[in-house]
Amino acid sequence: MTGLPERTEKKLGLVIDLDTCVGCHACVTACKGWNDQGYGVPLSDQNPYGADPSGTFLNRVHSYAVQLVDAAAQIINFPRSCLHCEDAPCVTVCPTGASYKRAEDGIVLVNEDACIGCGLCAWACPYGARELDQAAGVMKKCTLCVDRIYNEALPEEDREPACVRTCPTGARHFGDFADPESKVSRLTAEREGFALMPEMGTKPVNRYLPPRKKDRPEEASLLAPLLDIKATGLAGWLDRVLGKI
């Protein structure tokens, strides 16, 4: 059923804090590890010890250089995975109904039993969120760890996506964007979270928090010397300093 739900009860998604992400790739392999044994077929690797190793990953961390006009260049680490768009083009293009957006929480999923591996959904996604597994021939994508977040076999505190659970800096947040009081909604509001490529009309759910302003310290008042040390010598300085005790 590749029609998009008119609305979803919840809008589950991620907030990714670009001010905090140090680019450690922890989320990349935590995702790989969980999903290699979790929802659907494993995430295969081709030529894992060969000349051109290449496998399926549902989350990859890019690293960009940003050149400013009036300050030093910056490096921004940038995790990229499915944004669980409200107008998800990857869903509507699917010929088999394998690709769908859940009515209850808005998670975009692939029903692998129905996936013919045509790749059209991956083409339709502007964000590169989908990778066709080369061993199984089915489309893989971020499930928002649908097999963790409701999993009654896991302790309550672990019911969050593997990438969020593992992130050492806490740069990833999971929650319901439909709830204005949720952490993700509040962070988005407070830190002016933005959507990627809004011009594509996909209405992403995930939000990115922009890096805070860097290298522009508020006009620091520089330290004033206690006195003219050249004139007074060390003795003068000592008197002045120690007089303060």
Place this chain on the structure above:
Amino acid sequence: MNPAPSVVIFTVLSGLGFGFLALLGVFGSAGMAAFFLWALGYGLAVAGLVASTFHLGNPQRALLAFTQWRTSWLSREAWASVVTLLLFAPQAVSDWLGLEWGRGFGMAGAAMAFVTVYCTSMIYAQIRAVPRWHHWTVPAVFLAYALSGALVMGAVRPYAAWMLVLLGIALALHWHFGKSAFARAGASMESATGLGRIGAVSVFEQPHTGGNYLMREMIFVVGRKHADRVRMIAMVCSVMLPVLALMFIPGVAAVIVAVAVHLLGALAQRWLFFAEAEHVVGLYYGAH
């Protein structure tokens, strides 16, 4: 985009096949000639459709592709092609065996054949993430190829020549608009990352030094530097040479030569159609 042989052959052969079937559906033929001509049309269309399944990771589930016609152009294309092939069947039998069942099935089939080609084109034209494809000239080019190819194969000389000229115009427009399509779509590394608010964005490090599906499938850049040459080959082969052949070479030879070069041109055009199409995901890899 990766110009996979399966999709290039699929779109070219099925387009030509359905166009030719439409021509037969409207104008008909008789006797063994009809048998062979209908077989040729069916052969091309079906070969194209079969080629498309080579692109699938799990072709054994292909029947599921008929379920989502309400939203999916690929699903619609599946339905349209089957309906079209079924509609033509009684017409073909009638023509071959001289059953005189009229041209109703043929006419309906012809209409559906163009619907099918349109659906095929919309599989690509619907994709906003590939700005070069997301344009009305894509269905125009696909339909013009189907129609002109069919007319050339049918040796309908003056109409074929005029249709080829129209194809040439469609191609020229498609390429013209294609040049600026990406810019018009408004996507940039700055918007893709949202970091444009800070400064000019470039790639420092790719996420993995190893390759991946996205890079192979959607960030195919090898073909782009040959684009102008391939465009020339496509225009000369699919339009100019067939026109000249039809005008200056007499008899069946003209048709054979014209069809052969036209097909070559169509393959070149379609290869380029994929190879030069820039997917916006390339922005994340600094590929645009």
Place this chain on the structure above:
Amino acid sequence: MGQPRVETSPKVSDEVRKTTCYMCACRCGINVHLTSGKVTYIEGNRDHPVNKGVLCAKGASGIMQVTAPSRLRAPLRRVGPRGSGAFEEISWEEALATAVSWLKPLREEAPEKLAFFTGRDQSQSFTGWWAQQFGTPNYAAHGGFCSVNMAAAGIYTIGGAFWEFGQPDWAHTKLFVLFGVAEDHDSNPIKIGIGKLKARGAKVIGVNPVRTGYNAVADEWLGITPGTDGLLILSLIHCLLQAGKIDLDYLARWTNAPLLVNEAEGPEKGLILKNAESQPFVIDRRTGMPAPWDGAGVQPDLGAVWQGHRTVFQHMAERYLAEDYAPEAVADRCGVPAGRIRGLAAELARVAFDEAFELPVEWVDFRGDRHASMTGRPVSFHAMRGISAHSNGFQTARALHLLQILLGTVEVPGGYRLKPPYPKPVEAHPTPHFVAAPGKPLSGPHLGYVRGPENLALKEDGSPWRIDKGFTWDNPFSAHGLMHMVIPNAHAGDPYKVDTLFLYMANMSWNSSMNSARVMEMLTDKGEDGEYVIPRIIYSDAYASEMVAYADLILPDTTYLERHDCISLLDRPISEPDAAGDAIRWPVVEPDRDVRGFQSVLLDLGVRLGLPGMTNLDGTAKFRDYADYMVNHIRRPGVGPLIGFRGADGQSEGRGEANPDQLARYIENGGFYQAHVPEGAQYYKPWNAAYQDWAVATSFYETPQPYLFSIWSEPMRKFQLAAEGHGFLQPPEHLRERLKVAMDPLPIWYPPFGEAAAEGFPVHAITQRPMAMYHSWGSQNAWLRQIHGKNYLYLPSKIWEAEGFAEGDYARVTSPTGEIVVPVAHMAALNPDTVWTWNAIGKRRGAWALDEAAPEANQGFLLNHLISELLPGEGRVSNSDPVTGQAAWFDLRVRVERVGPQEWAEPAFDMLPRVVPKGRARA
């Protein structure tokens, strides 16, 4: 068609076993999920003090390490020429008998002929003890080529180091400044901490030539020129002194600033003035008279002059107030504008003093003075290899500690906090032990802290006791040894030749050596007699590393999930500032190969050699295996490797008799134990009576050890005095001048040693560890090698543009001693005179079970080939810090020229023959 039903509560695994990660040296707690007896998923342990549930990219990829095709499968004996890779599989019995046949005669005749060095070993208190029982002075772990400057400068100054031995007070700090930190110790805790600071909008400042990782998220970045951090720090000190923005009360109470420096000419000059009882003293401001340094109620006078002797404080002020340290004088050299140095000084002062706060916690200091509250100064620092891997690294690290001390931010709320068993002064550490005697154990541990020339490991003729020349005039404070010098020295027979080189987990023929190509030659070199110059090499590793091919006998180790390990308070524990902690590893899966945990093998060898401590009087084994040792070994009465669940009832903490159930209790507890610092003892630990009492109770030392921070280092001054000609023990002439400079008792900056020889090599070349890869280990990991399968040399815009580089180009990189040709990429966020690359991505073809066409082996590269292990000049002096012997990796200077596109990096080495089959499919 409706929405498919998704199983949202699938069973995750059959069982979770909690152990300790070993994908790097961070020692995080992990939950290992097992399904049908196989490892199916690894995640962080939420209860664990180190990682609190999170896990890095390496840790989460552990499953690929445990199934890596590069795992060694059985003991091997070399059958062809060394380096040819021709081995035969042998039984363990044969392997151990062979080792014993080599080692036994050495122990009986000349134990120093065994050189036993361990690499990324996490059981140093055990391996060191074994070497001590054997009786060879030649033992150390890898700290010498890692970061001993960091450790030693910290111990000699504040009684504790950066590294992982302390951390900022994450809960209170408002300004966090990092010097030279990439993915160093402590990996996940620093990430967790930075995340906390970011969450509450606290400020992070990164001082680093390269703006990646932590420096990328830093709110301010100072792209300093390598090797000049010390100068920058001393300039900050200059600014703070000039403005009087220093914590005088802190200096007077807790540091040796008020002690008097002997000004009388002669052999005592510059030493701390002592009274008749040989105790240092201060001048009490209340009386103007001498008073005990630790007397109750004494108010030390920082400005005192007594009989012509001035305080440390005055010496310090005099030095750093000099115009040489003005920001304007150092800016060009540091590559940081003077305005930014002044801005940073002002920011430090503002946060330390204007944002100071009081924690309402009452405490009593060691003098007996009662304090109603604890003053917080919310500025904290961290530093690692970037500053320490230079030949001025010890002094630079000391300078940074001085900066912290002047701001009064060490061991206070909001500042830098040490983790038990630290703080611990030099006096509480052993001195080095090195006197070898046939058939006898060493009289004490090998590694220690030198107090003066009398502690040097020198024979009567002045020649070194140790093969690595540790604790000699070349590098007196080499508290971690110099592993990088073992092979070159053994090959040169300087100071003597060894018979057997026994290495554990150390890739010495590749990324762990300077000048790797030359080291390979040394390992295969034969003397005139046709015998190898280094006659025998025993090597233990779990994987087919580059080093395996150069050994004669291979003892295959297990992977980290198949073994026992002990992360002990006796060496590198997993403490937090508020709790001492230790941990274990235990076999959560059994090996499917004929391999054994190295520590158990070492015990077995020990029994076969009859080593004391591990052998009963009847010659039987005292310990069944390493697990048995972890429980039953007694280091001092009541003190063993693990502090938790001691005593017959398992209720004792720190001290207590061995408990046979101890490991079971650890496993039950998630694989670790924590002893919590009591309320009121959490800050001011070196001087806090409550902490000192707790530390004694918990077994860190036998009596309280309060001490003063050493702004003025007396041990250093003793060496300077010797260099000036005082005393019986005198340095060789060629080292005299450099000792005078390097052993300055006050922190000082001098140019890195490379500089003089680097005329014509204007560019600094350094490496950083990638966060997703740990040294060589990651390259065999199917997931991690997709992230970092090859490396580029990153060039700053200045060089990129001047040389006309383009994407896909290679560059020829030349140093005074070597040349490589490597792929390059552009990086704008980089010091303009610096190039850098990721560390240890390059591999040798044939190693690690990788395909011969693997990118690691063809495009990947090392900078090691450009670095000489010796400094130019006489005496085979190591390319290391002159104080500690830390390998000066980052002193490297190069020239960079464009060579255009090419396919392979150079030098390309011959393929190593395979000792395990090439890896194909993933497990």
